[in-house]
Amino acid sequence: MDAVDSALMAARAQFAITISFHIVLAALTIGLANFLMALEALWLWRGRQIFLDVYRYWLKVFALTVAVGTASGLILEYQFGLNWSRLSTQAGDILGPLMFYEVLAAFFLEAGFLGIMLFGLKKVGPRIHFFATCAVAAGSLISAFWILSANSWMQTPAGYTIGIDGRFLAEDWWAIIFNPSFPYRLVHMTLATFLGTATLVAGVSAWQLLKEPRNPRARLQYSMALWALVVLAPLQIVAGHLHGRHSLEVQPQKIAAVEASWTRPAEGEGEPLRLFAIPDMVERRNHWEVAIPRLGSLYLRHDLSGTIAALDEFPPQDIPPVPVVFFAFRVMVGLGLLMLGQGIAGLVVRWRQRLTAARWLLRWSVLMAPAGLLAMLSGWMVTEVGRQPFTVYGLLRTADSLSSVSRQQVVGSTWVILGFYLVIFGVGLWVLLRILRDPPHKDEPGPQPTLADETGDS
Numbered sequence: 001m002d003a004v005d006s007a008l009m010a011a012r013a014q015f016a017i018t019i020s021f022h023i024v025l026a027a028l029t030i031g032l033a034n035f036l037m038a039l040e041a042l043w044l045w046r047g048r049q050i051f052l053d054v055y056r057y058w059l060k061v062f063a064l065t066v067a068v069g070t071a072s073g074l075i076l077e078y079q080f081g082l083n084w085s086r087l088s089t090q091a092g093d094i095l096g097p098l099m100f101y102e103v104l105a106a107f108f109l110e111a112g113f114l115g116i117m118l119f120g121l122k123k124v125g126p127r128i129h130f131f132a133t134c135a136v137a138a139g140s141l142i143s144a145f146w147i148l149s150a151n152s153w154m155q156t157p158a159g160y161t162i163g164i165d166g167r168f169l170a171e172d173w174w175a176i177i178f179n180p181s182f183p184y185r186l187v188h189m190t191l192a193t194f195l196g197t198a199t200l201v202a203g204v205s206a207w208q209l210l211k212e213p214r215n216p217r218a219r220l221q222y223s224m225a226l227w228a229l230v231v232l233a234p235l236q237i238v239a240g241h242l243h244g245r246h247s248l249e250v251q252p253q254k255i256a257a258v259e260a261s262w263t264r265p266a267e268g269e270g271e272p273l274r275l276f277a278i279p280d281m282v283e284r285r286n287h288w289e290v291a292i293p294r295l296g297s298l299y300l301r302h303d304l305s306g307t308i309a310a311l312d313e314f315p316p317q318d319i320p321p322v323p324v325v326f327f328a329f330r331v332m333v334g335l336g337l338l339m340l341g342q343g344i345a346g347l348v349v350r351w352r353q354r355l356t357a358a359r360w361l362l363r364w365s366v367l368m369a370p371a372g373l374l375a376m377l378s379g380w381m382v383t384e385v386g387r388q389p390f391t392v393y394g395l396l397r398t399a400d401s402l403s404s405v406s407r408q409q410v411v412g413s414t415w416v417i418l419g420f421y422l423v424i425f426g427v428g429l430w431v432l433l434r435i436l437r438d439p440p441h442k443d444e445p446g447p448q449p450t451l452a453d454e455t456g457d458s
Contacts, residue, residue, distance in 0.1 A: 031197025203369020
């Protein structure tokens with residue numbers, strides 16, 4: 001491996017580390033903001049203090065994720081200038097405005113109204129406070145909108161021209177923003193953030209119920225999380241399938257890597273579903289393959305004899321790292337099916353009126369607490385690693401996007417980042433565990449107005 005390849009791998013590893021930390025916090029910010037919006041809406045609608053108690057409990061967790069997420073996001077932004085300046089130079093005319101709009105949403109809506117969420121309930125009244133909660137929830141989704149638009153454009157570029165200096169220039173902003181893969185990624189990622197939050201809330205609530213089975217607030221949040229799972233998991237499976245079908249058309253080598261399909265089957269045999277294999281990039285074949293004949297064709301082509309483009313049909317230098325994509329996809333799908341099973345199990349025990357009495361489901365929910373976030377990370381790995389060796393798919397290679405940096409410089413900055421993350425995330429995790437170790441109780445700390453305070457009826 002020469003010096004350029006070594007620096008490239010170090011820079012990619014650094015970005016993978018930072019994005020993995022940040023995306024978890026960003027997902028929780030989106031999911032918890034909308035969970036809080038639902039809780040406050042229920043409080044305003046039904047007037048029950050229990051909803052406000054649960055709201056104030058998770059508001060502390062939300063504030064923590066915003067604080068730590070902001071710190072991790074700043075480091076992520078700096079890397080575009082430090083390690084990927086050529087990408088910024090070549091595609092900055094398109095990516096720059098999209099990232100700017102994301103910052104506007106994050107700071108003007110999320111940060112602007114966060115203070116009212118945290119401290120303004122007694123001062124501004126319940127309904128204006130609810131407006132602030134809605135603004136923060138909307139800001140988190142708008143922020144995701146612009147980030148995913150930028151990322152999707154890099155996956156399926158559209159609406160651009162290339163100047164004489166090789167730079168990407170904006171020609172049609174509607175085509176850039178709503179590029180071909182954007183609708184699929186927006187729906188798929190939004191559902192992933194909600195599912196990641198739901199499994200975390202369900203796991204935390206289950207842990208609390210194992211210690212305090214009669215706590216009504218833990219019961220409420222556990223019930224809401226399982227309802228979210230049973231509704232959202234099937235929707236995510238459908239969205240993921242449609243996303244995969246679209247990727248098959250626009251990024252065929254990514255799907256070939258997902259399936260570890262090195263050669264096309266003979267005519268009429270169909271594509272197998274490979275449950276397990278060890279893809280070999282050198283020999284360009286699979287070891288220890290366990291597959292179900294024809295089943296792959298059913299979900300890929302809706303036809304038992306259909307096939308897809310195989311990896312041997314593409315130039316070797318354009319093939320992504322097959323083992324990473326292959327296994328990450330199966331982790332994502334496996335965890336998704338487990339979340340669907342968790343939601344269905346919750347529906348069954350709810351029908352039997354044993355939702356909080358079924359200790360086996362409580363223990364399962366505790367184990368599944370990180371499942372949604374792990375599935376999201378695995379899906380992101382499929383998306384980003386499957387795009388390699390390109391940053392702008394088919395047009396700009398990752399190797400040509402790298403700054404003029406050495407491996408030593410990248411490794412040195414990586415250790416600095418890891419040290420910073422160790423402190424920030426270590427303190428954040430310690431505070432988070434202290435918050436979550438006990439369930440919410442009546443009259444959580446903070447101002448506790450009644451709905452009548454706003455009208456003067458009290």
